[in-house]
Amino acid sequence: MTLNFEKKSFHIVVIDSGRVDYGLVLEKIVKNGMMGYSRFTIHVLSNHETPFHLEKLRSIIQNNIAYTLIIRYHKLTENNVKEVLTEVKNKPHEIIGNFKVK
């Protein structure tokens, strides 16, 4: 499902169930950028409709000039959370936020 281009990506999963500090995304980019990664796929799981989830990422995109960013939106549902976490399981990744299973 991912682009070939994303194969060497570092994945950052943002589970936005309401109170997520998006500043952490930039921190993770910088931290892992220093480890040698130059591509980052940011998966945003959110109840905001696409493309409005990008509003919270705008300043991160604006503050970045060095790294390739690939931003993917997923509706925040239990299934999607499971699917995204399964997809990144064997890839370098970090998770921001959490999701309570009902």
Add this chain to the structure above:
Amino acid sequence: MSGYEVVLTSDRTMMTNHHGKEFLGFLTTGPALNMPEELWLWLGAPKPKVDREGKPVEAPYGMRKVEAKLLEAGFKAAIIDPDHLHKHLDSMKILMLGHHDYFAYGPPSSEWWMITGKEPINRVSFRKLMESPTVRKAKEKGVKIIAGGPGAWQWLWELECWRKWGVDLVIEGEVERVIVDVVGKALNNEPLPDYIYVGPRDSPTLEEIPVIKGASINGLVEIMRGCPRGCRFCPVTLRSLRFIPLEKIREEILVNLRAGIKGVLLHSEDVFLYCAEGVRPNPKAIMKLHKLVRELVGEEGAIGWSHLTPSTVRYAEEKYGLVTKLMDEIILTDKQRFIGVQVGVETGSPRLAKLIMPGKASPYPPEKWPEIVVEAFKIMHENNIIPAATIILGIPSEKSEDVVKTAELIDELKYYRSLIVPMFFVPMGAMKNLDWFRRKNVRQEHIDVLLKTFYHTLRWAEEIIDKYYLHGAKMVPLKIMLKFFMKYVKYRVEKFKPQIEELLRQ
């Protein structure tokens, strides 16, 4: 009819050759002033010649690169004029958009918008395209819309339009390495990301940059990518520096010539830095490049440049006499009496120059920036090079005295044939996280600079139009319209001069 699965397009302000006069393209960055939009569009963006399928003879260079990449990968792709999109509704699966200023947030559109309070025509025209029955119908049919080009970043401020028009993906940056993969996935109906920013480490290598397959607008051909000067406000400087080999340049010129385009517009952030070592021009490489171009276009064809930097002009002339040699031996002919070029002056303040563009004066020190500019303008004047210079107002950390120094520099430039276009700061490049210059920040010193540039440009524009720019019977209506327009703007500025500050702040 055609079977094109991938259709690339843009609105009228991009899909035009501006009557073969690149500088007229500036008109599309402003609103239609006191005349019908259609007439304004005809002045700045006449419809191009197209074939039966609506494929324009000339198309924007960046779109030609994407088209070439897709064709080489085996996709059925074509650039289609916006008036002919309906012919491809049956086959179209992906609609790709390219633009350098989708929403008029770039310079100088944002500035004309701020000054006149009216939406620039490029924004109006793009909105009309997106809301046209054909594009709406395409979307209803499930066509995926992918937007890219230098203005891609502007979508982040227009999320409502993004949603309303059903844009699937926005890509920012050099796309050669990623676009084939993206289009392949889109055709397979696989989920696409929403946004891709291609960073400098994913810039394509020379081998990955394709040769265009169809002609580019006004014969534009890229001779290098990136820039070593590192100006903080400029996005180009973030890209790695690559010089396009002569053989590839030759191939692209031949593509244009075969399509009937008579001239070549060499594109680079600084044409004199072609194959340079650092920021010192390489005279052999520059002469060789121009000899090749003249050989290909012949005495009848025109050679054009996109950009030069004052410091390279001065250095090239002082050290090698290169400007005079190039103009006398290669560029000027019985048919070609001048060359126009965009030149970034940006400021007259050495303090600000040191802060935001410390490498722009190099190999001279930034403290000498105003002196370098004056000397370069003198050299260009004497050699029939007509610069269209840009000035940036409202750069963060700008002080009143910096603006005064810019005004003083404009005074010194009054003897030299040139156009000066003021631009308000738009956050881009390494300064893209900073704030825009807004109406509330306009001070008297800014207005002084605006007026000085206006009178300077008006004075020289008349001479340039009469003696250099618009020749031949075909250009007479355009010449009359432009002269009328200049008179009208002068009248308006004179009338409102006392209230300009107040008007700008409204």
